[in-house]
Amino acid sequence: MGYKSYALMAILLASLVTVGFAGAAYAQAASLTVSTDSSEYATGDNIIVSGTVGTIKAGQPVLIQILDPTNNVDRVDQITVMADGTYSYTLRAGGIMNTSGTYTVVVTYDGSSKETTFEFTATGKPTANTVPLTIDGKTYDIEYSISGGSLKSLTADVDLATLTAQITSTADGNLTLKLPREVMQALSVDGPTGGTDIEYAAFADQVPTILDETATTSEYRTVSIMFEMGTSEIDLVGTWIVPEFGTIAVIVLAVSIVGIVAAARYNKFSFMPKFG
Structure with missing residues (x-):
């Protein structure tokens, strides 16, 4: 057999091996x-x-x-x-x-x-619901919508700049709150004005949960908070709640955000993606 025949056989064998590897890779991706x-x-x-x-x-x-x-x-x-x-x-x-x-x-x-x-x-118009939020004797009507359950009450902790929603949940769902800036803020500076908006932190039964800010205007910030079936309490943490706030509120929000990042990194709650 001449060297040309050997060369041809080598090329054919190499082609078969290449096709085999490509097929295996395709099969793995297709699985x-x-x-x-x-x-x-x-x-x-x-x-x-x-x-x-x-x-x-x-x-x-x-x-x-x-x-x-x-x-x-x-x-x-x-x-x-x-x-x-x-x-x-x-x-x-x-x-x-x-x-x-x-x-x-x-x-x-x-x-x-x-x-x-x-x-x-998307079917139907969102129900125009409001829930009373009383702070230092003054009541604010907060617009909200909820899927997967019902909202029972909304209360505020001024010192911790935290809103707490008591809910009844019959399925996985979302609680959406339209928050007047005059009532609650999450800002990069102390106080109700100045600085820039920063993210709120949200917890469902004291476990960090997903929050999406769906609308932002000069007067309102609208947030949608995800919860699982069986959840009974949702906390939303900012930096300021009328009528006043303390430095502790900023610290609470900072600690909350750090806790969420740490939980995501160490996979403490399942719905967050892993990176790296």
Whole structure:
């Protein structure tokens, strides 16, 4: 056999090996799947996301992201993989998800990502609810909406610049509060004015939870706070509540934010994504 024949065989073998590796890599990527139980949903519907991961990596969760029609993240969570390599996640349409259009579900596992889409229709107008908030003998009517439960009361701790909502929750949901700046603030400086807006901190039954600021004006800040079924108390921490505040309020908010970052880093609550 001439050297040309040997060379041809070597090329063929190399091609087969390359194809084999490419096929294996493709099979590994293709093993991650994602789908929803329907292609269309409306406010109040349950959305079930499910799929498979192929090869299971011990202790590795599936990261799920729900993106709205403008590609903003509406929800982030982690899902435990079952022993058979499948996963399932249920969320309720509504709350922060309040814009009709095409939503994208992105799942990530062991370096691979897959996505699917569904259509969402926001139905009905938000109920114009108000809850009385009494501070030092003066009552403010705070606009709110809630999915997955009902709001029982709203109280304030002026010294800690904290609002506490007592709720009854029958499902996972969101509590949305339209907060007048004259009542509560979260600012980079001490006092009710000046500086710049900073994020509030939110807790559901004393556990850090996801908060989304859905609207901001010169008079109001509207926040939507996520809670799980069974939650009975939600705390919202800022830096100032009428009529006065103490330096301790700023310290409380700073400690709250540090606690949330630490909890996320060390995976103390499941719905936050892991990085690194």
